[in-house]
Amino acid sequence: RKEVEQDPGPFNVPEGATVAFNCTYSNSASQSFFWYRQDCRKEPKLLMSVYSSGNEDGRFTAQLNRASQYISLLIRDSKLSDSATYLCVALTGGFKTIFGAGTRLFVKA
Amino acid sequence: NAGVTQTPKFQVLKTGQSMTLQCAQDMNHEYMSWYRQDPGMGLRLIHYSVGAGITDQGEVPNGYNVSRSTTEDFPLRLLSAAPSQTSVYFCASRHSGEQYFGPGTRLTVT
Numbered sequence: 647r648k649e650v651e652q653d654p655g656p657f658n659v660p661e662g663a664t665v666a667f668n669c670t671y672s673n674s675a676s677q678s679f680f681w682y683r684q685d686c687r688k689e690p691k692l693l694m695s696v697y698s699s700g701n702e703d704g705r706f707t708a709q710l711n712r713a714s715q716y717i718s719l720l721i722r723d724s725k726l727s728d729s730a731t732y733l734c735v736a737l738t739g740g741f742k743t744i745f746g747a748g749t750r751l752f753v754k755a
Numbered sequence: 756n757a758g759v760t761q762t763p764k765f766q767v768l769k770t771g772q773s774m775t776l777q778c779a780q781d782m783n784h785e786y787m788s789w790y791r792q793d794p795g796m797g798l799r800l801i802h803y804s805v806g807a808g809i810t811d812q813g814e815v816p817n818g819y820n821v822s823r824s825t826t827e828d829f830p831l832r833l834l835s836a837a838p839s840q841t842s843v844y845f846c847a848s849r850h851s852g853e854q855y856f857g858p859g860t861r862l863t864v865t
Contacts, residue, residue, distance in 0.1 A: 688859075689859055690854075692853045741805060746797055747796060
Protein backbone atom coordinates (compact mmCIF):
# COMPACT_ATOMS: atom_id res chain seq x y z
CA ARG A 647 0.00 0.00 0.00
CA LYS A 648 1.38 3.45 -0.89
CA GLU A 649 2.03 5.76 2.03
CA VAL A 650 0.12 8.60 0.35
CA GLU A 651 -2.76 7.71 -1.95
CA GLN A 652 -4.73 9.87 -4.32
CA ASP A 653 -7.43 9.28 -6.89
CA PRO A 654 -5.50 9.56 -10.19
CA GLY A 655 -8.49 10.95 -12.07
CA PRO A 656 -8.60 12.48 -14.55
CA PHE A 657 -11.24 14.91 -13.44
CA ASN A 658 -12.86 16.65 -16.41
CA VAL A 659 -14.87 19.70 -15.33
CA PRO A 660 -16.32 22.77 -17.07
CA GLU A 661 -15.10 26.26 -16.29
CA GLY A 662 -16.77 27.61 -13.17
CA ALA A 663 -17.25 24.21 -11.57
CA THR A 664 -16.23 23.27 -8.06
CA VAL A 665 -14.00 20.23 -7.82
CA ALA A 666 -12.62 18.36 -4.79
CA PHE A 667 -9.60 16.11 -4.52
CA ASN A 668 -9.00 13.67 -1.72
CA CYS A 669 -5.84 12.15 -0.35
CA THR A 670 -5.18 9.62 2.41
CA TYR A 671 -1.94 8.93 4.25
CA SER A 672 -1.03 5.81 6.17
CA ASN A 673 1.74 7.01 8.50
CA SER A 674 0.15 8.49 11.60
CA ALA A 675 3.50 10.10 12.46
CA SER A 676 3.24 12.42 9.44
CA GLN A 677 3.09 15.93 10.80
CA SER A 678 2.93 18.35 7.88
CA PHE A 679 0.97 18.26 4.66
CA PHE A 680 1.00 20.18 1.42
CA TRP A 681 -0.61 20.41 -1.97
CA TYR A 682 1.67 20.91 -4.97
CA ARG A 683 0.69 21.68 -8.53
CA GLN A 684 2.55 20.25 -11.51
CA ASP A 685 2.02 21.40 -15.07
CA CYS A 686 2.79 19.05 -17.94
CA ARG A 687 6.53 18.41 -18.27
CA LYS A 688 7.32 20.96 -15.57
CA GLU A 689 8.55 20.78 -12.01
CA PRO A 690 6.10 20.68 -9.07
CA LYS A 691 5.38 23.96 -7.30
CA LEU A 692 3.86 24.53 -3.89
CA LEU A 693 0.17 25.40 -4.07
CA MET A 694 -0.54 25.56 -0.36
CA SER A 695 0.23 24.09 3.03
CA VAL A 696 -2.53 22.23 4.85
CA TYR A 697 -3.34 23.14 8.44
CA SER A 698 -5.44 21.22 10.94
CA SER A 699 -7.90 24.10 11.20
CA GLY A 700 -8.32 24.22 7.43
CA ASN A 701 -7.05 27.07 5.30
CA GLU A 702 -8.10 29.02 2.29
CA ASP A 703 -6.17 30.83 -0.42
CA GLY A 704 -8.48 32.57 -2.84
CA ARG A 705 -10.44 29.89 -4.69
CA PHE A 706 -8.55 27.06 -3.00
CA THR A 707 -9.43 25.47 0.33
CA ALA A 708 -7.43 22.73 2.03
CA GLN A 709 -8.60 20.55 4.91
CA LEU A 710 -6.86 18.03 7.14
CA ASN A 711 -8.54 15.35 9.23
CA ARG A 712 -5.90 13.72 11.41
CA ALA A 713 -8.30 11.20 12.93
CA SER A 714 -9.18 9.82 9.50
CA GLN A 715 -5.71 10.56 8.04
CA TYR A 716 -7.33 12.39 5.19
CA ILE A 717 -6.50 15.58 3.29
CA SER A 718 -8.63 17.40 0.79
CA LEU A 719 -8.34 20.24 -1.71
CA LEU A 720 -11.35 22.15 -2.97
CA ILE A 721 -11.15 24.38 -6.03
CA ARG A 722 -14.05 26.77 -6.57
CA ASP A 723 -14.91 28.56 -9.82
CA SER A 724 -12.44 26.49 -11.86
CA LYS A 725 -10.42 28.28 -14.52
CA LEU A 726 -8.84 26.86 -17.65
CA SER A 727 -5.48 27.68 -16.08
CA ASP A 728 -6.23 25.30 -13.18
CA SER A 729 -5.67 22.35 -15.53
CA ALA A 730 -2.71 20.51 -14.04
CA THR A 731 -1.78 17.57 -11.84
CA TYR A 732 -2.26 18.11 -8.10
CA LEU A 733 0.09 16.30 -5.76
CA CYS A 734 -0.64 15.54 -2.13
CA VAL A 735 2.45 15.52 0.10
CA ALA A 736 3.13 14.28 3.65
CA LEU A 737 6.23 15.16 5.67
CA THR A 738 7.31 12.77 8.40
CA GLY A 739 10.03 13.20 10.98
CA GLY A 740 11.06 16.52 9.52
CA PHE A 741 12.96 14.81 6.71
CA LYS A 742 10.94 12.20 4.89
CA THR A 743 8.71 13.71 2.23
CA ILE A 744 6.28 11.37 0.50
CA PHE A 745 4.36 12.43 -2.59
CA GLY A 746 1.13 10.95 -3.81
CA ALA A 747 0.99 9.91 -7.46
CA GLY A 748 -1.13 12.96 -8.30
CA THR A 749 -4.63 13.75 -9.53
CA ARG A 750 -5.03 15.13 -13.03
CA LEU A 751 -7.50 17.94 -13.60
CA PHE A 752 -8.76 19.14 -16.98
CA VAL A 753 -10.90 22.27 -16.99
CA LYS A 754 -12.77 22.79 -20.25
CA ALA A 755 -14.38 25.88 -21.74
CA ASN B 756 18.56 34.37 -7.55
CA ALA B 757 18.58 31.32 -9.84
CA GLY B 758 16.84 29.01 -7.32
CA VAL B 759 17.53 25.34 -8.04
CA THR B 760 19.38 24.51 -11.24
CA GLN B 761 19.91 21.10 -12.81
CA THR B 762 22.09 19.91 -15.64
CA PRO B 763 21.78 18.36 -18.10
CA LYS B 764 18.13 18.82 -19.18
CA PHE B 765 18.21 15.67 -21.32
CA GLN B 766 20.53 12.68 -21.38
CA VAL B 767 20.66 9.35 -23.20
CA LEU B 768 22.87 6.64 -21.76
CA LYS B 769 23.69 3.12 -22.75
CA THR B 770 23.23 0.31 -20.23
CA GLY B 771 26.25 0.10 -17.96
CA GLN B 772 27.42 3.67 -18.43
CA SER B 773 27.82 5.94 -15.44
CA MET B 774 27.07 9.63 -15.14
CA THR B 775 26.46 12.43 -12.68
CA LEU B 776 23.38 14.62 -12.61
CA GLN B 777 24.25 18.05 -11.28
CA CYS B 778 22.12 20.08 -8.89
CA ALA B 779 22.85 23.44 -7.31
CA GLN B 780 20.87 25.94 -5.24
CA ASP B 781 21.68 29.50 -4.26
CA MET B 782 19.13 29.93 -1.47
CA ASN B 783 21.38 28.60 1.32
CA HIS B 784 18.91 25.81 2.13
CA GLU B 785 20.24 23.04 4.32
CA TYR B 786 17.88 20.34 3.10
CA MET B 787 18.19 18.99 -0.43
CA SER B 788 16.79 15.90 -2.07
CA TRP B 789 16.60 13.91 -5.29
CA TYR B 790 13.42 12.38 -6.69
CA ARG B 791 12.55 10.35 -9.71
CA GLN B 792 9.16 10.61 -11.36
CA ASP B 793 7.66 7.78 -13.38
CA PRO B 794 4.18 7.61 -14.91
CA GLY B 795 1.58 6.52 -12.35
CA MET B 796 4.18 6.40 -9.55
CA GLY B 797 4.46 10.03 -8.57
CA LEU B 798 7.70 11.38 -7.17
CA ARG B 799 9.82 8.90 -5.24
CA LEU B 800 12.61 10.00 -2.94
CA ILE B 801 16.03 8.64 -3.91
CA HIS B 802 18.41 10.33 -1.44
CA TYR B 803 18.31 13.40 0.72
CA SER B 804 20.71 15.58 2.69
CA VAL B 805 20.09 17.70 5.77
CA GLY B 806 23.32 19.62 5.42
CA ALA B 807 26.86 19.55 4.07
CA GLY B 808 28.50 16.21 4.81
CA ILE B 809 25.23 14.46 5.74
CA THR B 810 23.24 12.27 3.38
CA ASP B 811 20.68 9.51 3.80
CA GLN B 812 18.67 7.09 1.70
CA GLY B 813 15.11 7.61 0.59
CA GLU B 814 12.60 5.13 -0.80
CA VAL B 815 14.51 4.02 -3.92
CA PRO B 816 18.28 4.49 -3.36
CA ASN B 817 19.63 1.41 -5.13
CA GLY B 818 21.86 2.21 -8.09
CA TYR B 819 22.42 5.81 -7.02
CA ASN B 820 25.04 7.60 -4.93
CA VAL B 821 25.08 11.14 -3.59
CA SER B 822 27.48 13.41 -1.79
CA ARG B 823 27.14 16.86 -0.22
CA SER B 824 30.45 18.60 0.10
CA THR B 825 28.94 22.10 0.07
CA THR B 826 25.58 23.59 0.98
CA GLU B 827 25.03 24.60 -2.64
CA ASP B 828 25.70 21.37 -4.54
CA PHE B 829 24.08 17.96 -4.37
CA PRO B 830 25.10 15.74 -7.32
CA LEU B 831 23.45 12.38 -8.05
CA ARG B 832 25.61 9.62 -9.50
CA LEU B 833 24.32 6.68 -11.48
CA LEU B 834 26.89 3.97 -11.02
CA SER B 835 25.94 1.59 -13.85
CA ALA B 836 22.88 2.74 -15.74
CA ALA B 837 20.01 0.32 -16.32
CA PRO B 838 16.86 0.71 -18.46
CA SER B 839 14.84 0.75 -15.20
CA GLN B 840 16.49 4.08 -14.41
CA THR B 841 14.83 5.74 -17.39
CA SER B 842 12.88 8.51 -15.69
CA VAL B 843 12.62 12.21 -14.99
CA TYR B 844 14.87 13.26 -12.13
CA PHE B 845 14.10 16.28 -9.96
CA CYS B 846 16.36 17.90 -7.43
CA ALA B 847 14.81 20.03 -4.70
CA SER B 848 15.85 22.18 -1.78
CA ARG B 849 13.62 22.84 1.18
CA HIS B 850 12.98 25.64 3.60
CA SER B 851 10.30 25.51 6.32
CA GLY B 852 8.44 22.68 4.64
CA GLU B 853 8.24 24.24 1.17
CA GLN B 854 10.25 22.45 -1.48
CA TYR B 855 11.73 24.28 -4.45
CA PHE B 856 12.32 22.05 -7.44
CA GLY B 857 14.75 22.29 -10.29
CA PRO B 858 13.47 21.96 -13.88
CA GLY B 859 14.33 18.25 -14.06
CA THR B 860 16.58 15.98 -16.09
CA ARG B 861 14.97 13.57 -18.56
CA LEU B 862 17.12 10.47 -18.66
CA THR B 863 16.75 7.60 -21.10
CA VAL B 864 18.80 4.43 -20.70
CA THR B 865 18.90 2.17 -23.75
